[in-house]
Amino acid sequence: MFQIVLLENNKKIKVLHTYSRIYDANYRFNLLGHRKVSMPKKYIYKDKKLTETNYRILLLKKREENEKSITIRDDYGKILHDLMDDPNWVILSELNYQVDEQFSVTGANRKLNGDEIIKYVVLPKLSESNTKQILMLHNRVIVEGDSLNMITCKSDDESIRLYNFIRVYCFENKIKNIVFFGSIPKEDKNIWYKKIHKLTGISYNRLYRRMTR
16 A cells, blocks of 8 residues: 655644546655646744745555565754655655645635736736735735725745736736735735725734734
């Protein structure tokens, strides 16, 4: 039996696939290792603070007598004996892996990644009569046209990353009827907090929060 497992900061967090044939496992493993996502996840919350993260996938085989894992190390070169010495599995291969960053969006019933935000929030109903403006309010990205959507990011830096992702997409694809205003000036922030609270019902305590999961 073979498994493909996901590591987050060198800890197993999920079995992605299980196979009975090495050919099938290898094929899926290489596909996953070369996948690209719109905005790779860079940070997670750990011990109530943002922590930089990285992801890898391992190809595992059910351990048989005298089989040995390949050697894998962390970013500092330390050998990861806990993974290599698993009594049930041997490691056949490893690859870097990208996980999509996902964002909470007002009006959406699930979190969306960068591509989905462009598809479902930025581009719909875009026209000369519905020009949209995109702004940043600390760790939020606001998309406003006939309606208002607020996208919540983990931090101010993450909101800048998402804002620039949208801006570059619109520039490269020559999308019209969108105006990018950057960060909302300090003197106008309270006006926007009141507007967002009125239109979305989100509490001020939540709106003022500068970091979120």
